[in-house]
Amino acid sequence: MNRILAGAFPAKQLMDPNRYGRADRSPLGRWFWEIDRVLVMLVTVLIGIGLIAVAAASPAAAERYSGGNVQFQPLHYFYRQIMWIGVSVPVMIAISMIPREQAKRLCLLGAAFFIACLMFVPLVGAEINGARRWIGVGFSQFQPSEFLKPFFIVAMAWLLSLKESDKGLPVFWISAGLTGLVAALLMLQPDFGSTIIFGAVWIAMLALAGIPLKRLLMLGGAAVVGVILAYFFYDVAQKRIDGFLFGEGDNYQVENALRTLTAGGLFGMGPGGGTRKFGLPEPHTDYIFSVIGEEFGLIACIAIACIYLAIVARVLIKLLDEESTFAILAAAGLAIQFGLQAFINMAVNVQLAPSKGMTLPFISYGGSSMLALSIGMGLLLAFTRRNPYLKRSPYVVKWGGESEGLK
Secondary structure: OHHHHHHHOOHHHHOOOOOOOOOOOOHHHHHHHHOOHHHHHHHHHHHHHHHHHHHHHHHHHHHHHOEOOEOOOOOHHHHHHHHHHHHHHHHHHHHHOOOHHHHHHHHHHHHHHHHHHHHHHHHHOEEEOOEEEEEEEOOEEEOHHHHHHHHHHHHHHHHHHHHHOOOOOOHHHHHHHHHHHHHHHHHOOOOHHHHHHHHHHHHHHHHHOOOOHHHHHHHHHHHHHHHHHHHHHOHHHHHHHHHHHHOOOOOHHHHHHHHHHHHOOOOOOOOOOOOHHHHOOOOOOOOHHHHHHHHHHHHHHHHHHHHHHHHHHHHHHHHHHOOOHHHHHHHHHHHHHHHHHHHHHHHHHOOOOOOOOOOOOOOOOOHHHHHHHHHHHHHHHHHOOOOOOOOOOOOOEOOOOOEHHHO
């Protein structure tokens, strides 16, 4: 037996001091030392929390969607979430290994493809819960707007960074036109929540790109006017706003979510002990934060909010010494989109915002959402990769062959 094991695992490979060490020049070795391991750890914690939360919410969701000849097992959504994680995590790791230039090209192609998909959603999309946001592919469906988010942000970062090389290029108006096109396509679905995400991230990226303050104030005013016009001429926005402000329509959903979230007190009722979750409309997706509050307590909810804050803060602080304008805009835009989506979902659950139909990143159940978030996080890891010893070492050799440490 010892001989067999020795043949399968040679001592040279097991005891190689350079394997995954600083001297390892393999693609995996370079990735390990260049990747932001703290960021990877935080995302891994979120995915683990998500599995526990989906397991807690799955019985309520299975009971809600069972009926007639269709019967779901209590942990049906939990098992499916494991499957989606098994698909998404390798995608995230693979994308994080891509060099920046190749990642940029991938995003430009991806943005063009999914904008084209958005154009076909009103024509061939499947209608679910009154919204036509999904396109069927074989036995499954995907939501183009979810996949467009990371690709669009990186494409927009590339476009805004062109201003450095060509001052006369009208990047503002080109980016405004593209954002307006995406917003119009999303409103047709209707998807008011994603429209807000795209618009807010675009404005944030404009601010980071150094757009004049006067133009930013004009955009802020235009956004206020847009919300007012949406209220009077867009039925979905009017129903959501009326329900939130005046308690009309389906506002019972967010009210019930808040009651569910606070029912567990500080420490919760324990895994599987919640009962109010069975009255939530989407306990495994939109309102999973309330399920966490009921079964694991308000302290768990606060801890999750702190993890999201830590991820966004980690990325922004890491970008302080970044030299590439494109990388700054791309990574900051992806981090802002990630944090804003989490904030909106949690705000809906605590009745601080009207219902948006938006998932909690890496925690809510969903195939399209999990895969799209993994693509976005993979891109974020790719744009924040750097050699941790290149600038620190006093013996870095310049292109001319002269060592800085020997001056």
